[in-house]
Amino acid sequence: MIFVITVLLLFLSTLSFVVYLFNHREEEKNLKNLRWLKTLGFTFLGSAFVLSLLGLFVWIPPKVSIFTILATTLIGIYLFTLTFFRKGNLNNLAAVVSSTALLFSLLGLSVGTFPLKEHLLMFHVGVSLLTFSLLLLSAVFSFLRILSEKNLKQGNLNLPLNIPLSVVVKLERRLFFFGFVFLTVELILSLLWSQARLGEVVFDSRVCATLLLWLYYNLLFHLERFGFSFFRRYFSHLNLFGAILIVLSLLLTRHRF
Known part of the structure; x- marks a missing residue:
């Protein structure tokens, strides 16, 4: 159930980032009015990351998919990189990261599972x-x-x-x-x-x-x-x-x- 909610959060995150990027190009004058979409996207992305960590290390399942862990690792590396390269506008890469993590999470619901022992x-x-x-x-x-x-x-x-x-x-x-x-x-x-x-x-x-x-x-x-x-x-x-x-x-x- 936790990983299903994570997939939903990643979907909402991807949707927020994509809408922001498309509107950002067409309406640069209204950039301030669109920033809430980017903030919302990062909120969903961060929530998905935290929920995935809780699902892996707190509410430990008997089996877990390598794709689920790969999605979590990908988000973690991106957030870590974003912290040290803020001037590089890497936050615009969030749509790519969230959509890739979404794909891996969807795969993780059915394939690549192994026991945690x-x-x-x-x-x-x-x-x-x-x-x-x-x-x-x-x-x-x-x-x-x-x-x-x-x-x-x-x-x-x-x-x-x-x-x-x-x-x-x-x-x-x-x-x-x-x-x-x-x-x-x-x-x-x-x-x-x-x-x-x-x-x-x-x-x-x-x-x-x-x-x-x-x-x-x-x-x-x-x-x-x-x-x-x-x-x-x-x-x-x-x-x-x-x-x-x-x-x-x-x-x-x-x-x-």
Whole structure:
């Protein structure tokens, strides 16, 4: 029931942010009259985050979905980032975060569930959630970077969500770096957990998917760092494609534990 209410709050949050953004572009003179929508959106988003935490750590369910925890982690990272980058107008990114969290929460109502009982499993899941959240957020900023650079090349100074390009690039790179580091840890934990639970390392669909993701991000990370022009020029596009691979991996393997 708690997670159903969370989904409703995220829906109301997304609706508030979307209405605010569309009206903000068309009626900039009446900006002050529209700020209540943004405030309402953050109120719903914060309430959904708190309610999710209560559902996970206070009213602990026998089973929980990885997508539910992923949505909670995504909101938490965004709110944490927003605290330290207030000048970057990152609050305009709230519609993207709330809608993504809404999608994950809807998936969490039916797929990707696992029991809350094993410590190694919980640690493995925690690292997995942090990894996917960092890489998905990095991809969001890659998308914003692509749009920003396209507008600047066309002589259009209106940046998406009014976030400075320097801030977008900085967040894209930092989130990608830490996401890749934790993806390496996630791969190791997947093998350790398989060994601990089954007595041997089993390369099931989930482990193979994680390995393929690691190979992709490993190549992207090192080839871009070594100065290959193609990977430097299309880094944002390749990073965005990596996020699509992550979502497909979670959906196709259903990330069973």
